[in-house]
Amino acid sequence: MQATTLTPESGSHSAAAYAPQAARPAQAGTLQNYQIIRRNGAVVPFEPNKIAVALMKAFLAVRGAQGAASASVREDVEQLTQTVVRALMRSRPGGGTFHIEDVQDQVELGLMRGGHHEVARAYVLYRERRAQERATKQAEQQSAAAPAIHVTDQGQRIELDVPRLHALIASACEGLGADVKPEPIVAETMRNLYDGVPMSEVYKAAILAARTKIETDPDYTFATARLLLHTIYKEVLGEETTHAQMRERYADYFPAFIKRGVEAELLNPELLNYDLKKLGAALKPERDLQFDYLGLQTLYDRYFLHVRKQRIELPQAFFMRVAMGLALNEIDREARAIEFYEVLSSFDFMSSTPTLFNSGTLRSQLSSCYLTTVPDDLDGIYESIKENALLSKFAGGLGNDWTRVRALGSHIKGTNGESQGVVPFLKVVNDTAVAVNQGGKRKGAVCCYLETWHLDIEEFLELRKNTGDDRRRTHDMNTANWIPDLFMKRVMEKGEWSLFSPNSVPDLHDKFGQEFERAYLAYEKKAARGEIKPYKKVAAVDLWRKMLTMLFETGHPWITFKDPCNIRSPQQHVGVVHSSNLCTEITLNTSDTETAVCNLGSVNLAQHLKDGPNGKELDHDKLKRTIATAMRMLDNVIDINYYAVKKARDSNLRHRPVGMGIMGFQDALYMMRVPYASEAAIEFADRSMEAVCYYAYWASTDLAAERGKYSTYKGSLWDRGILPIDSLDLLAQERGGYLEVDRSRTLDWDALRAKIARDGMRNSNCIAIAPTATISNIIGVDASIEPCFGNLSVKSNLSGEFTVINSYLVKDLKRLGLWDEVMIMDLKHFDGSLWPIDRVPQELKELYRTAFEIEPVWLVEAAARRQKWIDQAQSLNIYMAGASGKKLDETYKLAWIRGLKTTYYLRTTGATHAEKATGRIGQLNAVPTASGTLQAAPASVAASAPVLDAPATDIKFCAIDDPGCEACQ
Template sequence: MSTEAAQRPPSTADTAATTVRVIRRDGAVSPFDASKISVAMTKAFLAVEGGDAAASSRIHHLVADLTGQVESSLLRHAGPDTALHIEQIQDLVELVLMRGEHHKVARAYVLYRDERAKARQVAAPTKAEASINVRAADGVLRPLDWGRVAHVVGEAVAGLDDVAAEPVLTEARRNLYDGITADELALAQIMAARTLVEQEPNYSYVSARLLLDKLRGEALTYLAGSPTLASQNEMAHRYGGYFRDYLTRAIELELVDPELATFDLGRITAAIMPERDLDFGFLGLQTLYDRYFQHHDGVRFELPQAFFMRVAMGLAIREDDRESRAIEFYELLSSFHFMASTPTLFNSGTTRPQLSSCFLTTVDDDLDSIFQAYKNNALLAKYSGGLGNDWTPVRGLGAHIKGTNGQSQGVVPFLKIANDTAVAVNQGGKRKGAACAYLETWHVDIEEFLDLRKNTGDDRRRTHDMNTANWVPDEFLRRVESDASWTLFSPNEVPDLHDLYGNAFAERYREYEAAAERGEIKVSRRVRAVDLWRRMLTMLFETGHPWITFKDPCNLRSPQQHVGVVHSSNLCTEITLNTDAEEVAVCNLGSVNLLKHVTPDGLDTERLERTVGTAVRMLDNVIDINFYTIPEASRSNLRHRPVGLGLMGFQDALFELGLPLSSDAAVTFADTSMEHISYYAITASSALAAERGRYESFEGSLWSKGILPIDSMQLLIDARSGDALDVDTSSTLDWDTLRETVRTQGMRNSNVMAIAPTATISNICGVGQSIEPLFQNLFVKSNMSGDFTVINPHLVTSLKEHGLWDEVMVSDLKYFDGSLGQIDRVPADLKALYATAFEVESKWLVDAASRRQKWIDQAQSLNLYIDSPSGRKLDELYRYAWHKGLKTTYYLRARSATHVEKSTLRGTDGKLNAVSATPAAAAAPPAAAPAPTASGSPSPSPTAAVPAATAPDAVPPATPPVAERPGPKAEDVDFTATDGAACRIDDPDCEACQ
């Protein structure tokens, strides 16, 4: 039955329906199923009234009522042996529609089965089309070549299932006019295919191939100097010549390093695979077109395979056998098995190869250092670097300034300038400049720091564009759980706290507290730890910031403890490297596409080993090739040589394996897949050390002692003695042999692994971001390239296999915001497998992250999702992450007042605008008890919730919960009462770091 019908109380008709049979036209007999009536009528209504938000809601309720009328009439006198002919049922449906005065719908109902079976035929150009002229790039009008249009569209659909040229051509015809430009003609075809994506995901590939035809014409015309077109088949034979012409022009324009021309171009061009141009989805190719391909005066002349080869050649430029390595790197990139980070893709092979992804800095407590930090931020951001700034050393509000005998205004005014610097340097328009400021929780300005992203208050003390993050020591969370006090200090009076961690920090911190009690410290303030914690969580929900990151796990498990301290993470919370006044930490990122390394039988470990080995070599090459904009970055990177190999497409791999994200099997897969990546990455770095030499600061590192990331977990366990640390330390591979190899042979890189968000490069590869759960199965993605309809192709394949993919399913997915949960005809196993982010309890995300973290020498960008948020839920979730040994967390995602665009794409230009401006609080549901997830798992409750805040601006408390273990009682905070919401998942700014 339909969802609405299922919500009615059981009736005699409902009972009878389970035994009544239906005789079909071919004589076959099947059980009566009222949901088929509902589906048929919904299709008829959609055909007449469309599917906009208002109509969709009305149709769902109306069809439920009409279906009930039909069902009641049919089954009123039915018995166990009753058989109904399908014609009887259809006659009654038509009668009920007519009685309800739905005359147009009734006619559509009679016709819709036949109409669905009819395929539109490609008609020859009409007389009107034959008179259409197209204005070419040179301004000359030429007759429309409809034959070529049909040929290009035919090429675009070739080899793809469930797509056809006819509907694309029919839709494209509607936008033709005499004098149409060549660009507009190409766009008409692209947009025609885009309108069909929500009905069939493979039309995304059709759209991409039509965009590719436009790009070919743009590039070839630019290089030839006159209008030049080539189909995909024709281009396959001229790619080699094109690549040489492209390279020559790019070097002339000083866009590409002239050294690339010295490669053996015969070998290089022979390795190019033009057919891989066809592997892009529309979102991926459009993103490359808008932001990555080389261009001159706005004209793109770099085709996809030339792009990948340029990047590969740039990374191989210092190899002994440059051609072989370039081809090896190209193979990995162009097949989507591995993708380098955005700065590497932007700049590899160019005259300014700034290839590194992330930069971490520490700002000292003097004006020279502070203003040097602004300059460094600008220079690092100029070529697409993401920034993480440690501001903890800067003295707090009210601290004495010896040079002027005055009082400090604290760190906040300086952060405002850092914010404006990030806005001003927007990375050449390719993506927004982005930085994250970190502050330790004991800093006296921490409460003002929490307010930086608020939309109210003094705007001179707000940073609306800069990310912020809390750098939280374990001692603070011990105080939270024991309901103890917490003392805030100005760092100029407690300077060594900045460099201490673990038990050493806790001991020294208590000494300073005693000194403050004795009046020996001028600037200090005591607060209740749980009040500050509550405020941190409240601000995190209200503004999306500051994020929660954990100082002690980052340092206790750092391989580089012997040469410095990790003072912050980066823009996306996955990098944990040492910084000081002399060294700016640098990390070079890339991600393995996990989907390409699984089969229905499990992980393809042989392929994964090959991919990881080549990927680590590529990342290590970045360090030597890199263009460093400041000397502190060069000095740090060449000394320690850190890289960050991560992964993407995690949930796509789970779809391939049939594993729901909210399952023990998925957590185990997260563990084993990361174990293999870790093993192969460490092996590859050690092999590079044998070939090229160890990194300079290797001696004294954990690596040099045979302590691998899995072993460093014990260091955290020891430091947390007496505190609950719920971690798994099991393994499956031969780590003993690798330990000895690393200890004796060394490592090429101080750090090897980090899981970045992959917000953009995963779009290029056509997979889900990083380790993220799927936001929705059907939604509109907004980024700097525009708005894109995104539909889960794995789901569509499964629904087709069950005979459930049709127009009504599309309507239902829109109506229920991309969720299967309330669509009755979808089997329970598919609902569990394709549960969306807010249907998956975040406990599962933390569990999987915990199992990964034991293998990673840095950290992972972990977004957390929460539906119907409350203070208790957030408190439990973030302390659960701490107890599970995580190093960092990233964005908190909460439902906002956004939804899937509830309108059909037919007859539009394919441009969707699904983001509502309505404040989240206005549309948020009232706080309620936690609902079970798709797997029925409860919410995480490792410890008691903490007491409610008593600060003046704390969120009002709601009903008290029951404590889960001995500890202070708590009260829920209803976050729906606030005036804001956590980071919106559909906010395009959230991908600034990628």
């Protein structure tokens, strides 16, 4: 049985989740008259909530976590606490002092009278034995010699060296704080061993034992990672190696690793021309200790090079190999490789997964995203599907524009027949993505876009449904709406909307803004006169409602906006943006001769804060340095990259777009003590993105001064002196209203404008915020711009399932004496939410609000502040608990009015989940004030559509839910 007595030792539990609700307010003014005498004679205030904590520990000890988690036990604990408190106060009506034994007597009595005899008996026995328990255990450990366990190691049967195992585990726990102890790991490891076990299994058992402790203290994740690191060292180096030995070993190992990689035909022979000794000496073994368990296991499973399944690559060698691959064309290659290594290995910046996979290899496909537009002829359609297969083979995520393909029922001149429309071809695209995975390392992934005026749009909306003709369903493919502003205006004004086949209105595909509107109105008039067939007229609100209904029911198609993507595009002078990519952050031109390509990487915001007069603040100097290096790395990708398709190579070399993003936004807010659902967080989103974009654009113009402008620079918005923040004026002008965006700025944009006028730009596009699903795991921060999904949760990916716990929260709870096994059980029961746990202070509940406890408009408002600076877009997930038609309608209309270019997944929770997780505050996505009452979200949108007749449901999709989907990063 675990400790359950109300002693000074358990006094760290300053409040309980199960304290009597009715009694507390009435007692609040009188509890100060009561005190407790501890066994050491100290007198402390009487805190009834400690009784509830001790009672719950008693139930936990007897019934286990599953039994104690039932609603009936929670009710019993609350009633018992009230009974004990009332009995104690009746004994001293005017106030007074209780001895700790008095309290324990009343707890025993309450358990017996309540019929909880098994728990009461265990409680009594525990009290009687507690004084001698430690001594007894110690004596047993000394006198009872456990039978020796033998292991097999390199074909020999030898006795397990338990002290050596203990020393290894103790070394893994060293420096991680007093709460990370080797003893429980050793005990759990020994419990899982058997006589004759292979030595490799002993090390695995230690890793598994350590990972079971992560939920009790997040720092155990580092101990687990260090134990894994020990096995990696042994596998790669062929012998036991301590971390202290690695500085010398790394320097010797690195040149041999490069040579072996070349001999195995894994690495580019050009790497041998580096000064390998110099690079080996630059490696920093201490950075191996930065990894948490999830990060290191992910690298080990899927990133480190191997020969016949045996790893040959160590963590710092991995980062240097990537850096060398990116520095191949540099003049001073060693210096640049070390510079690139520094930002990667320090976790200041991380390249995207394809770059990490393939940099320095024989086939260096380093790009993340490819965008294509599909023509309206059979040869072109199947050529596009072939290109999908080739691009997917080498680990690229795909975005296809299918708007040009004629609609169902359209005339086919060559055969005098009628078209089957776009849907049957999308079924082929779906199956191709399944058949051709990304280099055998992760699933192929594609997103198909269709513009809202396409006559097949209603069937397109239903592609992900589980009912209907399965031959016209695409269960493995993503879909997205490509919505022109005119449609949104018709929705807002409750007008009608016309649907056409693209072969009847071929120029609409390439038009946007007012030019699109004029052409569209002219086609509507022709259709009304009977000059265009096939043709259909629908209520815009009805089509919008169906879009939102399908988004809610199936998670698709995503909502993206054509006109902001084009009107604000720096490259509108040489083409049209016809779609976004798989993750909705890339907005580049596509055509029959150009496949758009984007190379991704992300800055870790959490690494770019410093101490300021009022706490943590953005470190502009470090951010500028990191971004200058990162932009150089991304620009280098363009020239080094392997292109599976010529159209992709031609496009990338002409325009040289890159997509630098951010991650760790939530971590930065934690470090600054700023709740996500706050005006301060919106302001930080604005100022941090302003700085990131400012320094990225500055770095690109510096590269232009050094290397030359990109070839289509002349006539671009950059060339015309129109920066992304200025392009909001273009959008306002073209849209003619319906645009409400904050325009504040703090940096010297005029100086940047003048610099660009002098030196030009190296890259047509610089910024795009990708999901960072995998690379954020590697470096141990919250993904991208995402809020925390859960303070205690399980992450799944291709490496397995991992317990993830919010280390910032645990640190705060420890400081307040609130971190204990009851709190862990509460977090599990309430899906990582703090709101139903009464003993947690309001301040922490606000700070550690999880994604579904944040009103979605906070996400949209923060995204709008970022979007004004960004020359491409951002992967913006919308989290919504208890979704309704009205809420969906308001949220996505707000996204359009705030000038967002795209949105990504809609993530919803089920009604039963919402009820469980809200507890006493009543609802998720509410915004409690400091006093706990609910307040409105920061902004709303007028003219909402009728509420959808759809119940809340639990939809699982996207990179977080699907271990195989890590498309961009």
